[in-house]
Amino acid sequence: MKIISTQQDDFKEEFDSILARAKTDIKGVSAIVTDIINEIIEEKNEALKRHISKFDKWEVKSDDELLISKEDMKQAYENINDDLKKALHTAYDRIKAYHEKQLPKSWIDFEKNGTILGQKVSAVDKAGLYIPGGKAAYPSSLLMNAIPAIVAGVEEIVVCTPTPNNEVNELLLAACHICNISKAFKIGGASAIAAMAYGTQTIPKVDVITGPGNIFVATAKKLVFGEVNIDMIAGPSEIGILSDKSAKPKYLAIDLLSQAEHDEMASSIMITISEEVAIQTSMEVDNYLKTLSRKEIASKSINDRGAIIIAKDMDEACDLMNEIAPEHLEIMTENPFELLSKVKHAGAIFLGENTPEPIGDYIAGPNHTLPTGSTAKFYSPLNVENFMKKSSIINFSSKAIDELGEACAILADTEGLTAHAKSVRVRLKREK
Amino acid sequence: MKIISTQQDDFKEEFDSILARAKTDIKGVSAIVTDIINEIIEEKNEALKRHISKFDKWEVKSDDELLISKEDMKQAYENINDDLKKALHTAYDRIKAYHEKQLPKSWIDFEKNGTILGQKVSAVDKAGLYIPGGKAAYPSSLLMNAIPAIVAGVEEIVVCTPTPNNEVNELLLAACHICNISKAFKIGGASAIAAMAYGTQTIPKVDVITGPGNIFVATAKKLVFGEVNIDMIAGPSEIGILSDKSAKPKYLAIDLLSQAEHDEMASSIMITISEEVAIQTSMEVDNYLKTLSRKEIASKSINDRGAIIIAKDMDEACDLMNEIAPEHLEIMTENPFELLSKVKHAGAIFLGENTPEPIGDYIAGPNHTLPTGSTAKFYSPLNVENFMKKSSIINFSSKAIDELGEACAILADTEGLTAHAKSVRVRLKREK
Numbered sequence: 001m002k003i004i005s006t007q008q009d010d011f012k013e014e015f016d017s018i019l020a021r022a023k024t025d026i027k028g029v030s031a032i033v034t035d036i037i038n039e040i041i042e043e044k045n046e047a048l049k050r051h052i053s054k055f056d057k058w059e060v061k062s063d064d065e066l067l068i069s070k071e072d073m074k075q076a077y078e079n080i081n082d083d084l085k086k087a088l089h090t091a092y093d094r095i096k097a098y099h100e101k102q103l104p105k106s107w108i109d110f111e112k113n114g115t116i117l118g119q120k121v122s123a124v125d126k127a128g129l130y131i132p133g134g135k136a137a138y139p140s141s142l143l144m145n146a147i148p149a150i151v152a153g154v155e156e157i158v159v160c161t162p163t164p165n166n167e168v169n170e171l172l173l174a175a176c177h178i179c180n181i182s183k184a185f186k187i188g189g190a191s192a193i194a195a196m197a198y199g200t201q202t203i204p205k206v207d208v209i210t211g212p213g214n215i216f217v218a219t220a221k222k223l224v225f226g227e228v229n230i231d232m233i234a235g236p237s238e239i240g241i242l243s244d245k246s247a248k249p250k251y252l253a254i255d256l257l258s259q260a261e262h263d264e265m266a267s268s269i270m271i272t273i274s275e276e277v278a279i280q281t282s283m284e285v286d287n288y289l290k291t292l293s294r295k296e297i298a299s300k301s302i303n304d305r306g307a308i309i310i311a312k313d314m315d316e317a318c319d320l321m322n323e324i325a326p327e328h329l330e331i332m333t334e335n336p337f338e339l340l341s342k343v344k345h346a347g348a349i350f351l352g353e354n355t356p357e358p359i360g361d362y363i364a365g366p367n368h369t370l371p372t373g374s375t376a377k378f379y380s381p382l383n384v385e386n387f388m389k390k391s392s393i394i395n396f397s398s399k400a401i402d403e404l405g406e407a408c409a410i411l412a413d414t415e416g417l418t419a420h421a422k423s424v425r426v427r428l429k430r431e432k
Numbered sequence: 433m434k435i436i437s438t439q440q441d442d443f444k445e446e447f448d449s450i451l452a453r454a455k456t457d458i459k460g461v462s463a464i465v466t467d468i469i470n471e472i473i474e475e476k477n478e479a480l481k482r483h484i485s486k487f488d489k490w491e492v493k494s495d496d497e498l499l500i501s502k503e504d505m506k507q508a509y510e511n512i513n514d515d516l517k518k519a520l521h522t523a524y525d526r527i528k529a530y531h532e533k534q535l536p537k538s539w540i541d542f543e544k545n546g547t548i549l550g551q552k553v554s555a556v557d558k559a560g561l562y563i564p565g566g567k568a569a570y571p572s573s574l575l576m577n578a579i580p581a582i583v584a585g586v587e588e589i590v591v592c593t594p595t596p597n598n599e600v601n602e603l604l605l606a607a608c609h610i611c612n613i614s615k616a617f618k619i620g621g622a623s624a625i626a627a628m629a630y631g632t633q634t635i636p637k638v639d640v641i642t643g644p645g646n647i648f649v650a651t652a653k654k655l656v657f658g659e660v661n662i663d664m665i666a667g668p669s670e671i672g673i674l675s676d677k678s679a680k681p682k683y684l685a686i687d688l689l690s691q692a693e694h695d696e697m698a699s700s701i702m703i704t705i706s707e708e709v710a711i712q713t714s715m716e717v718d719n720y721l722k723t724l725s726r727k728e729i730a731s732k733s734i735n736d737r738g739a740i741i742i743a744k745d746m747d748e749a750c751d752l753m754n755e756i757a758p759e760h761l762e763i764m765t766e767n768p769f770e771l772l773s774k775v776k777h778a779g780a781i782f783l784g785e786n787t788p789e790p791i792g793d794y795i796a797g798p799n800h801t802l803p804t805g806s807t808a809k810f811y812s813p814l815n816v817e818n819f820m821k822k823s824s825i826i827n828f829s830s831k832a833i834d835e836l837g838e839a840c841a842i843l844a845d846t847e848g849l850t851a852h853a854k855s856v857r858v859r860l861k862r863e864k
Binding site: 083084086087088090091094098101102104107109115116117119120122124125138139140171207208222225226228229232233248250251254255257258260261262288292293294298336337340343344345346347348349350351352353354355356357358359360361362363364365366367370371375376377378379380381383385389390391392393394395396397398400401404405407408410411412414415416417418419420421422423424426427431432 | 515516518519520522523526530533534536539541547548549551552554556557570571572603639640654657658660661664665680682683686687689690692693694720724725726730768769772775776777778779780781782783784785786787788789790791792793794795796797798799802803807808809810811812813815817821822823824825826827828829830832833836837839840842843844846847848849850851852853854855856858859863864
């Protein structure tokens with residue numbers, strides 16, 4: 001695995017190429033996705049059926065066939081072994097407990113002059129979850145998207161997932177059963193996003209769409225943004241690790257590889273202040289690589305997009321990591337908590353040697369849907385507020401409008417909005 | 433003003449046309465805006481100068497001329513009269529106090545087995561505020577966009593505003609002085625959005641862009657979403673009023689008109705359970721219309737997009753209003769608070785006869801940047817969290833990973849991610 005130093009002459013170029021890691025460039029697919037969305041808007045279920053025939057290679061004979069039955073979900077759940085069942089329930093309980101702590105409260109506040117101001121927080125009516133199918137059909141994705149919506153109090157939660165050859169992933173079905181999903185549909189890709197954004201005879205129009213997907217799904221989410229809300233536009237997975245000499249190279253190596261095995265486009269970057277740890281970790285990566293079931297993917301990711309950077313001190317290391325703003329950040333140092341204030345941008349922060357990133361993918365509790373490609377500078381992990389919205393509450397007493405009304409009218413006049421000013425002044429004059 | 437009843441035969445068609453009120457259709461301008469954005473990405477300041485020459489009709493001779501000086505802001509502030517100064521400061525203080533109550537806290541939580549989970553909330557580094565110029569250059573827009581960013585703790589706040597013929601709106605400058613804006617630039621439209629999203633030699637790349645604008649600005653914001661975060665995609669302004677027989681027709685009429693005067697595309701809808709109030713309000717609207725300075729705009733808005741709906745009871749009225757999900761909602765009934773739980777979707781809710789909507793535009797405290805066109809079903813008013821982001825915090829003890837690690841590894845195995853499983857199991861075995 002490549003080792004570079006912040007002291008070498010061409011460090012800036014090397015680091016810029018890390019910063020320029022895979023961004024989702026939607027130019028190439030925008031036109032295709034726009035066509036797909038327009039077909040769904042115009043032809044609804046008819047277009048859905050045509051897209052399923054084309055992409056998933058099966059024929060939908062009646063609209064009912066689009067729906068996955070609750071009975072199938074229950075059956076799939078009963079078919080899985082007890083250890084897995086228990087693991088899924090543990091994950092469900094812990095994810096739920098964490099997200100419950102995020103739940104914002106409505107509030108109200110009173111002023112002496114009788115003014116009441118507040119903020120009402122409430123769930124959206126309907127949420128749509130997109131869950132990829134085929135080889136990337138992860139039951140954990142269903143848990144991580146459904147549970148924040150459940151905790152937010154969303155009344156209707158809809159799932160769309162592609163079913164190539166009309167085969168539904170059993171594990172996904174089992175997770176749907178655990179989350180008590182009532183409406184799941186056999187439709188994937190941009191068609192699914194369009195169907196949930198605009199509604200069809202079978203699939204309800206929702207208010208918010210979340211969930212991972214390929215470039216077609218990501219592009220569709222961007223294009224329907226405004227018609228519905230979306231969580232974020234996510235790219236390939238990535239990890240950043242900050243380490244010092246106290247860190248164990250074996251742990252660091254397998255953690256770097258656990259991102260790399262996701263995707264050839266995934267990126268695994270460690271910044272360390274120990275040359276010894278850098279060298280040892282690089283060797284351990286090579287050792288592990290030989291044994292991994294997904295070694296081809298992981299090798300390509302590590303070779304093309306991986307790097308170990310040796311920094312002169314931890315301040316420099318943190319500054320560089322803030323520029324990267326990684327999706328996952330492991331802090332593997334002697335006192336990881338002391339770096340928490342220096343780390344400004346990261347989706348999820350894993351502290352200390354007993355906290356490998358996969359713990360956060362499945363079981364810790366926080367969401368695994370995280371901002372990628374430096375967007376942790378402005379996006380948050382998927383959370384209950386993605387499924388909620390706020391309304392301001394304003395109540396003025398007659399005393400309050402007497403105190404503040406004229407200032408308000410002056411500002412309205414200044415902006416040339418005379419009806420605005422008048423609507424205040426008729427109150428000041430108590431006109432009947 | 434048109435009065436319709438929920439009991440009439442064609443009510444559904446009438447109501448559907450209300451629901452289909454102006455949505456921002458960006459198809460027509462997407463290609464133009466995409467070109468503008470690409471020019472800014474490729475040519476940076478050179479493109480900015482060309483666009484200023486074309487749209488704002490003045491020639492930028494050096495890059496420095498793009499910047500509005502702090503001295504000019506101070507001078508503009510000193511030039512305004514004392515009443516306006518006082519009104520602006522009152523507005524600033526009240527908006528600031530309200531937004532401070534929204535400020536989310538980072539939190540941390542401890543489990544018996546030593547697990548520590550939390551959520552760090554922090555401000556983005558840089559925010560860009562777009563403020564329209566010319567006739568719609570509202571100092572209140574600057575206050576409403578800048579103050580949430582200030583309260584969030586954003587270190588660098590940048591303002592872009594168009595300056596036709598190189599003339600800056602003095603009131604806007606005064607508001608910039610009050611908000612202590614250090615960097616304001618003379619650039620408007622899609623060019624300004626692109627410049628703040630990608631950065632130029634003069635204008636910094638920001639993390640979040642907020643602020644109102646025409647269809648070119650709205651389209652540019654949608655297109656750069658993902659490269660930066662944005663607040664929302666806003667359309668024409670609108671008001672919904674719920675009223676019963678206790679409401680004063682004069683107040684209702686001028687409140688409907690205060691939305692109508694914004695824009696011919698604005699929409700003013702009242703749903704009342706009193707036929708008497710419906711008829712009286714319609715007459716008062718006609719009376720007021722004769723006297724308004726912006727009567728041509730207001731008349732067109734009221735005629736094309738205004739309506740008074742007579743509902744059979746308040747439950748029906750609330751259900752209809754929830755479908756409309758208006759930007760502004762006034763509840764002008766005998767006991768407005770009792771409807772707060774029935775009202776599910778609205779940007780801001782104004783309660784009682786002393787709380788006309790313009791109070792919320794300027795002085796009450798809550799933000800006046802609100803979701804339009806039914807998007808209150810999923811968007812929130814502009815708030816401090818638009819300028820903040822979260823990071824999950826995870827710390828497992830050795831006891832915690834012993835308890836939960838195997839369940840995590842089982843889930844990773846199930847999903848075929850063996851490096852994930854291994855990264856947990858090397859810890860369980862305490863491999864060195």
